[in-house]
Every structure is written in structure tokens, then in C-alpha cells.
Amino acid sequence: GAGVSQTPSNKVTEKGKYVELRCDPISGHTALYWYRQSLGQGPEFLIYFQGTGAADDSGLPNDRFFAVRPEGSVSTLKIQRTERGDSAVYLCASSPEQGYGYTFGSGTRLTVV
Amino acid sequence: AQSVSQHNHHVILSEAASLELGCNYSYGGTVNLFWYVQYPGQHLQLLLKYFSGDPLVKGIKGFEAEFIKSKFSFNLRKPSVQWSDTAEYFCAVNAGYSSASKIIFGSGTRLSIRP
Numbered sequence: 001g002a003g004v005s006q007t008p009s010n011k012v013t014e015k016g017k018y019v020e021l022r023c024d025p026i027s028g029h030t031a032l033y034w035y036r037q038s039l040g041q042g043p044e045f046l047i048y049f050q051g052t053g054a055a056d057d058s059g060l061p062n063d064r065f066f067a068v069r070p071e072g073s074v075s076t077l078k079i080q081r082t083e084r085g086d087s088a089v090y091l092c093a094s095s096p097e098q099g100y101g102y103t104f105g106s107g108t109r110l111t112v113v
Numbered sequence: 114a115q116s117v118s119q120h121n122h123h124v125i126l127s128e129a130a131s132l133e134l135g136c137n138y139s140y141g142g143t144v145n146l147f148w149y150v151q152y153p154g155q156h157l158q159l160l161l162k163y164f165s166g167d168p169l170v171k172g173i174k175g176f177e178a179e180f181i182k183s184k185f186s187f188n189l190r191k192p193s194v195q196w197s198d199t200a201e202y203f204c205a206v207n208a209g210y211s212s213a214s215k216i217i218f219g220s221g222t223r224l225s226i227r228p
Contacts, residue, residue: 033215033216035218040220040221041220041221042117042119042203042205042218042219042220042221043157043203043218044218045215045216045217045218048215056214056215059215091156091157093157102159102216103159104149104156104157104158105156106155106156107156
């Protein structure tokens with residue numbers, strides 16, 4: 001597609017529920033990144049994929065967070081047993097293999113009530 | 114580990130004033146440096162980037178940044194701001210050894226321009 005697409009744009013869930021956030025990167029981009037941005041903060045790195053594999057997952061805050069990219073294109077960020085502190089905008093970005101600088105999606109605003 | 118410091122949390126200027134936003138990074142090796150901008154209600158957009166070569170980098174909308182290796186700095190400048198420059202600005206860095214390594218962002222500087 002023309003840009004990075006994230007769905008849903010907004011998600012409200014109850015504490016303790018499970019959520020999935022989807023990212024559809026730019027066609028042909030091999031690298032895909034997930035970030036989390038809280039109000040008044042810069043984006044915080046979570047995980048990045050090179051193809052189908054997670055090349056660096058050092059930013060995932062705990063084992064409630066998991067991400068997959070089974071076919072090397074679309075990625076899903078999964079959060080189990082959501083907590084109010086998980087509320088944030090979750091950003092996805094992609095880049096070509098030899099490119100510098102990402103293209104970001106519009107994000108998913110997650111609110112845990 | 115890499116880190117990025119942005120000194121100003123909120124900057125308020127009048128139109129036509131000159132702008133300089135500070136950015137310092139912490140990393141001992143080769144780095145790639147970026148400035149991203151987030152206009153109200155919009156997603157992050159790349160403003161400019163430095164990989165190598167001329168340390169003075171020109172970006173979109175009249176912005177430029179200068180990489181000073183000895184100071185670990187990459188300050189953003191614009192000679193004359195416009196009301197439409199009101200946005201949040203993020204400095205970012207990634208280790209230069211890999212084009213796809215993670216980018217670390219600063220906490221951002223909110224720029225408000227008085228018309």
C-alpha cells in the first residue's frame with residue numbers, strides 16, 4: 001500500500017482483557033517496528049522484525065506483550081491481561097532493507113479502563 | 114546503550130523568529146541521526162536525516178540540522194518560523210552499524226508559534 005496502515009485507530013478495552021493491534025507495512029519493506037508513545041513522551045521502542053523473525057525484542061516491557069509477523073508482511077502486537085498502564089498510542093513503522101529512517105503509521109490509541 | 118536528550122520541553126516563538134532546538138545523544142560509535150515532526154493530529158514524519166558526509170543537513174520546509182561529533186549534538190534550526198511549524202519535534206538516533214537497527218527517540222520538544 002501507499003503507507004503504513006494500522007487498525008484499529010482506536011481501541012477501548014477493559015482491564016484484564018486481551019487485545020490485538022494490527023500493522024500493514026509498506027509493500028516490500030522488510031523491516032517492521034513497534035513503538036509505544038505515552039502522552040508527552042517520545043516513542044518508546046518495543047520490538048522490530050527483519051522479515052518474519054524478531055531481530056530485537058528488548059523493548060517489550062514484560063511477557064504480557066507479544067508480536068508476530070508470520071509471513072513477513074502484516075504484523076500483530078498482542079497484549080494479554082491488559083492493565084491501565086498499557087494505555088498509550090501504539091505506533092508501527094516500516095523501512096526498506098537498506099533504508100534509513102522509517103515511515104510511521106497513524107497509530108492505534110489504546111485505552112484500558 | 115544509546116540515549117537522546119532534548120533540552121527544551123516547550124518552546125514558544127513569534128512568527129519570523131529564528132529557531133534552534135537542542136539535541137544531544139549518547140553513543141560511542143557511528144550513528145545515524147534524525148529529526149521527526151508530529152503536527153497536531155498527524156503521524157510522525159521524517160524532517161531530515163544524517164548518515165555521513167556533510168555535517169550540515171538540509172531537510173524539508175526550510176529546516177536544517179548540524180551534526181557536531183565532538184559535542185555529540187544534532188541541533189535543529191530554521192531561520193524564520195511560520196505559524197504552520199507548530200508541532201512536536203523529536204530527535205532520534207540509531208547505531209550506524211546496521212541500517213535497520215532500532216531508532217531511539219528523545220522525549221520531544223513542543224513548538225508553539227504565535228501568529
